Amino acid sequence: MTDRKSEIQTIFNNIAPVYDNLNDWLSLGQHRVWKLMTVKWSQAKTGDTCIDLCCGSGDLSQILARQVGNTGQVFGVDFSAGLLAIAKQRTQNHYPPLAIDWVEADVLQLPFPDNHFDCATMGYGLRNVTDIPQCLRELYRVFKPGATAAILDFHRPYNPVMQNFQQWYLKNVVVTAAEHFGLTEEYAYISPSLDKFPQGQQQVNLAHQAGFTNATHYQIAGGIMGVLRITK
Numbered sequence: 152m153t154d155r156k157s158e159i160q161t162i163f164n165n166i167a168p169v170y171d172n173l174n175d176w177l178s179l180g181q182h183r184v185w186k187l188m189t190v191k192w193s194q195a196k197t198g199d200t201c202i203d204l205c206c207g208s209g210d211l212s213q214i215l216a217r218q219v220g221n222t223g224q225v226f227g228v229d230f231s232a233g234l235l236a237i238a239k240q241r242t243q244n245h246y247p248p249l250a251i252d253w254v255e256a257d258v259l260q261l262p263f264p265d266n267h268f269d270c271a272t273m274g275y276g277l278r279n280v281t282d283i284p285q286c287l288r289e290l291y292r293v294f295k296p297g298a299t300a301a302i303l304d305f306h307r308p309y310n311p312v313m314q315n316f317q318q319w320y321l322k323n324v325v326v327t328a329a330e331h332f333g334l335t336e337e338y339a340y341i342s343p344s345l346d347k348f349p350q351g352q353q354q355v356n357l358a359h360q361a362g363f364t365n366a367t368h369y370q371i372a373g374g375i376m377g378v379l380r381i382t383k
């Protein structure tokens with residue numbers, strides 16, 4: 152395992168106990184709306200076999216599972232044992248049961264055959280993987296022809312007012328809130344990770360390089376978030 156990979160894993164295992172509550176609080180509940188939009192953009196339908204990459208505590212997987220119903224199947228994949236334990240616990244007594252398999256694995260080496268999935272979602276994962284082109288190539292490999300993925304993540308707004316707001320909010324609200332839980336470094340990591348993250352058109356180019364035929368990036372929430380939609 153590379154050092155960088157274990158550093159990322161440690162960040163997410165450390166934040167697991169507070170992750171869901173902080174997301175609700177810091178986004179004023181908006182992340183739930185963004186995740187619903189993401190599932191809609193993935194074009195998941197009844198009976199589909201779908202993968203939720205970097206599923207964390209599993210909110211997107213749950214929305215996907217409701218969309219595909221009990222004739223479909225969702226695989227939630229993540230390498231954080233801490234977040235996956237929360238995902239499992241949140242769904243184990245769900246009624247009606249949700250067709251979700253939780254898989255502890257690296258999304259850069261997916262334990263699935265070629266041409267297996269009808270659709271995919273990924274929430275706040277692509278910015279955190281150590282090799283974005285490899286992640287897109289792996290997704291392309293496991294996709295059936297025609298399958299669609301919707302990938303939600305932070306985005307740096309082009310509008311300078313929104314850009315300043317985002318920078319101010321990440322530094323003064325997000326990191327300050329995290330300090331109360333002893334998680335300053337973990338949350339301070341978001342802003343520099345966003346600086347290194349390819350912007351919308353660059354993401355589109357990377358998707359084309361991985362083989363995807365259609366790729367479009369949509370800015371949402373005033374440009375502070377984005378969804379990359381790609382089709383094999």
Ligand SMILES: C/C(=C\Cc1cc(O)c2ccccc2c1O)CCC[C@H](C)CCC[C@H](C)CCCC(C)C
Pocket residue numbers: 162166173174177178179181182275278279320321325337338340341372373375
């Ligand atoms: C959904 C949120 C965070 C996800 C998240 C992603 C990461 O990569 C992490 C890495 C390390 C630690 C934690 C995380 C992590 O939690 C919360 C997003 C909050 C945002 C800063 C957005 C704030 C939005 C406004 C309150 C609403 C603005 C609406 C708009 C202007 C229309």
Ligand SMILES: C[S@@+](CC[C@H](N)C(=O)[O-])C[C@H]1O[C@@H](n2cnc3c(N)ncnc32)[C@H](O)[C@@H]1O
Pocket residue numbers: 159160163204205206207208209210211228229230231234256257258259273274275276279280281
């Ligand atoms: C910010 S969380 C997002 C969780 C969830 N998808 C959401 O929308 O709330 C990022 C997740 O990516 C996972 N992750 C990062 N790199 C990974 C990799 N190479 N393989 C598997 N999971 C990875 C982390 O463990 C973490 O759960």
